[in-house]
Amino acid sequence: MVRSFFNPAWKDLGVLATYGRWLGTNWVWVEWLAIYHAIFSITIPILLVELTFPQSKTRIWLSSRMRVLFHGLLVLAIILGFFAFPYDPGVLAIAGCIAAVIALGWLAKRIPNISPTHRNLKVSWKILAPLGFSVPALFFFLFNSALIPFAAGTMIVGGFMVLGYERLLTRWARRGFSDIQKLGLITGALGFFVFFFDFILDLFLGRLGTSVLGLAFVVYLLWIRKIILQLHGKRPSVQLGSEMPEHTEPGVR
Template sequence: MTKSGDAPLEPVAALWVRRAVVLLFVNLVVSAAFAVLTVAFATNVVDYQLAAGSAKTAEELRISLWIRAAMVLVIAAFYWFIARRMLRGRRGAYVRVRTLSLAGLVAVSYLLATAAYPLWLRGVQVIQWLVLLALVIVTNLRPVRAAFPRPPKAPREKGSGKAAWSLVLLTPLIAEFSLGTVPVRMLYLVLLYIPIYGAGTLLIRELARRVGGGWPTIAVLGLCYGLLEEGLALQSLTSPHLYGAAEWGPRWLGINTTYTELNLPYHVVFSVIVPIALVELIFRRNGRQPYLRRGGMVLAGFVTFLGAVLLRLAVPLSEDPGYQMSLAAILTVLALIVVAGIVALRILPRHRFAVPAAARVPAPAVAGLIAGTASLAFLALLFPIGDARQPAFAHGNWVLIPMVVAAVIAIGVARQLARWSASPEWTERHRLIVVGAALVGHSIFGLITRAKTLPDQLVMAAVIAVTALVIVKLARRDTVQPAAVPDGLPAD
């Protein structure tokens, strides 16, 4: 049989795999029972945890109980899917079961060791611990491991590792440092951003390129990233206190609208698209080929999750203590991430976009000037300048004007870039100059508005100069031949 296909497993292996599947569903039943009990007796559980010295509020503890119950429903559907694939001999499903069982065993062991739940609930946890232990043992037996042999490693293009690490390290520098949000005296904070920014953008790039997606896929996954960081980790999209975002503009349905309009597109462009485009232009030899193998992707996903947790613990708990999104808001953000992820990975790669009428392509310098000016204008319209609590012009009856103008600029420039890139006159040099100019424009905004001390101003000026020099050097390296694959929406 072909172990990686859908052929039936060998008799002995099939017996043990069926036992593993049974244990998988027994664990699910026990998990569901535990979740139902915690919700049904939420008051008792919350009182116990508060008496045990929990730093969370009663409302935060209740929300965590409901989230756990909701996650059980999601996992139930996932278990059914993964069990079917494992019975068909799919190694990917086997690896997931093996990993999840070990992670679950560690998690339950931690909960038992810390006595996080009342004694009567710990009895259920002991049963779950035993089931998970049995599942770990069964999935690591020799007949089971032999039924899912490790495939030969796929060859990687030379330079893939350097490209991946460049993306990991460049992303937080582009998204945070080059905007001036990190003062020189606090430069160490960039290390805090590497896990979520670097690993997150690398994961997005790998997912998009593996499914054959182009820039629309990357852009929508960038939206997922923004919702993860701003919506769940920082909870800044709804917080009435963090960064003073509630004072930037209208606050509708509990959402900081101006802050949201600024930061979600910002993450799409400067946390995801620009770093990926720049690294792919630097490492042109690797093209759109994946930089990582499957294990590297799993690691990138794990580090991204840890980065979100680290950001949650490092920022809101100190700068926005006591605020917790409502359960409805959390579930809404999670649903948006899931839906957007499905659209990005399952629908967009298969969709053929209508090619707009190709516009006459200007010189690279002109295209860059337009991109850089648009970048600077978008930030200036939505970002508070200096010590102001609101963006420019966002006062009184004029509060919606900068939001509308910023949206028009963003949509108009995106549409124009799509039309230009549909033309055979569009080259790699155009793409490079546009990306570089957008970077310079957003750093000029940082120099003008964010750098408040002389050292910060000197550093920001150096960042602008270095960015411009690097772009010029790369442009001289590039030819003026049309790009092998146009980079606008129509080509994707």
């Protein structure tokens, strides 16, 4: 399932097929793809589900039987991936990926969950939305431009950028994000694709319909915003401003 980490002929690599390739691994691509999927394939979908269905925040989504089923589907997808993307990176590369998954899973289980009982972060959506937009924009151009002559330099800069965003968001999370603030971050992050990347795909790569899909997603985000404002009974000017009243709903992440 991570063939693009190793295959230099992977169609999406572009300059990263050679820039940062070492010991049979596309290292810059590995770092960029890990960051991308951590945000857009894992974190944002979970937050969108919680914002769309508020009751899901305090529930386990899958029963024991369903967890077994989905684990089985994951294994099946991995097996099918060996046939769908035929490239043999070698036993050591596959073993390294498995070891990394186990190590990161072990580490993730030991990171404490930040669950403030109050949501009193006073940061305006006018700051959060551009901040969210900056994440994919900066990482996209950093990793795909090869501006830094040495690939290791790009990876180091990328690592420090991740650390900077993580420290800032963790500090804010301890003060408690409101739902509308979470939506602001999400909207900014997805806005990069909706208002820039999707139109590039339409105009220059002939992938017609991606911009329409992006605009449809904007409608969905606006609908979520409406639901949040109705749920909390707050005026938009209060919810979206920097002067947010303290909220005392227990168990909010």
